[in-house]
Amino acid sequence: MKMKQWKNAGLWACIMLMAMTAPGAATTALAAEDSTGQEVSAAKKTARDPFAIKIVDAETGRGIPLVELKTTNNVLYYTDSAGIVAFDEPGLMDQSVFFHLSSHGYDFPADMFGNRGQAVQIKPGGKITIEMNRVNIAERLYRITGQGIYRDSLLAGVKAPIQEPLINGLVMGQDSVQTIEYNKKLYWFWGDTDRPAYPLGNFRVTGATSKLPHKGGLDPDTGVNLNYFTNNDGFVKSLVPQLPDGAGIAWVFGLMTMRDNAGQERLLAGYSTHNPELTAFGILAFNDDKKEFEQIVQFPSKEDWRHPGGQASYYEEDGKGYWLFTEHRVPNLRVAASYDAIIDYTQYEAFTCLKPGTAYNGDQTSLERDANGRLVWGWKKNTPPLTQDQEKELIQRGLIKADDPHYYQLKDVDTGDNVQLASSSIEWNDYRQQFVMIGQQLQGKTSVLGEVWYAEAPAPQGPWTDAKKIVTHNDYTFYNVAQHKTFNKDGGRVIYFEGTYTNTFTSHVPTPRYNYNQVMYKLDLANPKLRLAPVQGTSDNEVRLMDND
Secondary structure, eight states, X not given: OHHHHHHHHHHHXXXXXXXXHSTTHHHHHHHTBOTTSOBOOHHHHSOOOOEEEEEEETTTOOBOSSOEEEOTTOOEEEOOTTSEEEEOOTTOTTSEEEEEEEBTTEEOOBOTTSOBEEEEEOOTTOEEEEEEEEXXXXXXXXXXXXXXXXXXXXXXXXXXXXXXXXXXXXXXXXXXXXXXXXXTEEEEEXXXXXXXXXXXXXXXXXXXXXXXXXXXXXXXXXXXOOEEOBOTTSSBOOOSOOOTTOOSEEEEEEEEEEEXXXXXXXXXXXXXXXXXXXXXXXXXXXXTTTTEEEEEEEOSOTTOSOSOOSOEEEEEETTEEEEEEOTBSBSOEEEESSHHHHTOGGGOEEEEOBOTTOOOOGGGOOBOBOTTOOBOOEEEETSOXXXXXXXXXXXXXXXXXXXXXXXXXXXXXXXXXXXOEEEEEEEEETTTTEEEEEEEESSOSSOSSOOEEEEEESXXXXXXXXXXXXXXXXTOEEEEEEEOGGGOBGGGTEEEEEEEEEOTTSSSOOOTTTTTEEEEEEEETTOGGGOBOOSTTOGGGOOOBOOOO
């Protein structure tokens, strides 16, 4: 009997210990009393509705994502993709609160003391709309990936426009997008992907599909419903199994579709592997049944320039189809749009003025000229591409003359300053009847890798001459920009592009939730701020950005 009583006493002790240490137990106990030990009234314990602050574009009335609101004691809040902050700060409810307002590419008028912001009378359940002026020509629309895309909207009782507004595929952050239309859907692939459970995530490619806008998908102004390829635990699946080179990291880029020798449509991609240094280049094919990539070929040398990369776009010339790549920052690499050519590295061509079979060599560089001394630019096999920097150096050295064709010397149409590119995305545009470039600048005035430019050319390889800045990020990176031609509206008058928003290569602290994620922008090519020359009446489609005159 005594033994039984002892066991019962021990059991009750264990139950009490579990109750005291259970998650939330201490919080519950403390919630019942205030600091003086008095019981807290039911009214004080009742949660209050947040105060909704919506920041909108003064020109369009649309909510602005990524606006920073800072209180006078330096507490920071950031608007979600609807431009909303759900404010519920203990001690600041039922108060007048001043918020400093700032956002990349947007402005708010300064008061007499230089403060850019507004005092707001905070009331639980209340709301206010504040306008900011857009400095960017392109309009920021929404965040595509990551956690809490519409967090504040839901807290404020506002319905989100996408199916997974809080977290999708357990994705916290994703790097560098590649998209292509395939099997009547839009396929999306990303590089390194972060997860909630641990600082290290998936380093072997993440993927998803979405419906096309004209086949049940969302209007691109609204958002994108991503259907991720996931594992049983809900986190995104690694789409590149271990390859023969044994490297731990794999990335894909330069997406292409074509029919193989059996007549089957295939989705191919260039790949690189890293350990963490570069290990190999090659070609992968997507297996529709396994929902993952399979290796087709590994190219012989990781030092060779002949491998697809960057953003890919399809075009035709003289009745023949080609895939064009921005692997070398500008569109100077292509391959015939056939399965056999893509998997054969010797079939890749570079756009260059180098003498066939030679390579860039400073003052000793050999350039190809015709019998009349004219510089011969063209697509050449077995001859490496001439990069933007190399072309500039040859101009400075006098090997390329002032009256020779220059293909990649982009200049700011407003200032005449050189625009050096870190990445670019090229697509044909029906509205402009030109190839259009969305280019990311290297060493811009406001950031190392955060400024984005627009340019046009009559051919995919150029010449690319004048450029107009359309997006800026202050001391923040926005890299690996990608156009979404599938989203084009009004015959190409409205285009869409995205990039990776990250504090990498900056001194800036990471922006909560937004950092290391994809952000979508919209550009109206009829915007007079672009100052584009009219298409109608222009001879030979030689359309240029207008100069200052």
